[in-house]
Amino acid sequence: MIKFGIIGMGTRGQIYADTIAQSGSAVVSAITDINKESLEKNIKKYKTNGYTNFENMFEQEELDAVIVATPDFLHKNPVVIAAKRGIHIMVEKPFSTDIAEATEMATAIKQGGVKCLVGFENRWNSPFVAVKEAVDNKDLGEIITLNSRLNDTIYVPTKMLKWSTNSSPGWFLLSHSIDLACWLKNMKPTKVFAVGTRKKLVSMGIDTYDSIQATITFSDDTHATFTSSWILPESMPLLYDFKYEIIGEDGSLYVDLQDQMVKKAGLRYDHVHTLGTPINGKLTSAPSQMLLSFIDNIRYDTEPVAGPEAGLLNTRIVSALHKSIEEKEIQEI
Known part of the structure; x- marks a missing residue:
């Protein structure tokens, strides 16, 4: 059995622990959480060892792999320490919010000879899996442009995340959209230009962007456009609204994750969240499928x-778009 440690037992950490429990080839050997109440609850729930400090976990436990589910800006130390100890790593996206840190992480992973999966979960999201197959089969011909809109409700930066001031729609949302573009295009991005707005959240004492719009140029002189806001009203049917269009020479594809195929009629407009619905008690969501694929990476070498190259590229792009906003100029990637 592959022995996993999990750093961070919020919603994501618990999804991963539940997935490991169903895998049949891995086990949660230890968890860490700085919240003692959460730690104690999850120690009992998963019948595992628990620590408030991940360094103590590394010292005390013999682990094969670790999942880093800490906030966006706190990935470096656990990743570097795990890599130096020869422990395989799955780390949430973004890989890092700092290029120097991301470079150090990628170097440590390479020198440690460990496997690393960066959590770009939409590569396992069934609509995008179908899109990737169609693109790779040349059903659309060459991709001419991609356009993405990924928004969250204001619940996310004001209530769900305690650390949104240390993040942005760029790091939390655009990192997903941009990774998909790089994955689908399979071509080097060269330039980015972006604009951003700070009004609503700043007025609430949260010093970060409300929305960001960006255009990326690829090496074949095609372009992709991205927009992300996280101030939608909490009355939205889902926490997120994700739409993506892929336009090729010979056809187009349109993805709408807000439309979950089932609509609920009642006192208010509502959706039933169908993507990732457990079937026969088995977890089917993109995060779970992503982790199961990582377990197979370890099992079958x-x-x-x-990997870390995709994570480092993503950090470079999102860093460049933030710099573009600040300097009001196109940035080379």
Whole structure:
């Protein structure tokens, strides 16, 4: 059995622990959480060892792999320490919010000879899996442009995340959209230009962007446009609204994750969240499928679909778009 440690037992950490429990080839050997109440609850729930400090976990436990589910800006130390100890790593996206840190992480992973999967979960999201197959089969011909809109409700930066001031729609949302573009295009991005708005959240004492719009140029002189806001009203049917269009020479594809195929009629407009619905008690969501693929990478000594190179590139792009906003100029990637 592959022995996993999990750093961070919020919603994501618990999804991963539940997935490991169903895998049949891995076990949660230890968890860490700085919240003692959460830690104690999850120690009992998963019948595992628990620590408030991940360094103590590394010292005390013999682990094969670790999942880093800490906030966006706190990935470096656990990743570097795990890599130096020869422990395989799955780390949430973004890989890092700092290029120097991301570079150090990628170097440590390479020198440690460990496997690393960066959590770009939409590569395992069934609509995008179908899109990727169609693109790779040349059903659309060459991709001419991609357009993405990924928004969250204001619940996310004001209530769900305690650390949204240390993040942005760029790091939390655009990192998903941009990774998909790089994955689908399979071509080097060269330039980015972006604009951003700070009004609503700043007025609430949260010093970060409300929305960001960006255009990326690829090496074949095609372009992709991205927009992300996280101030939608909490009355939205879902927490997120994700739409993506892929336009090729010979056809187009349109993805709408807000439309979950089932609509609920009642006192208010509503959706039933169908993507990722457990079937026969088995977890089917993109995060779970992503982790199961990583477990197989370890079992069969194969390379993860989204490794540290993809993570480092993503950090460079999102860093460049933030710099573009600040300097009001196109940035080279």
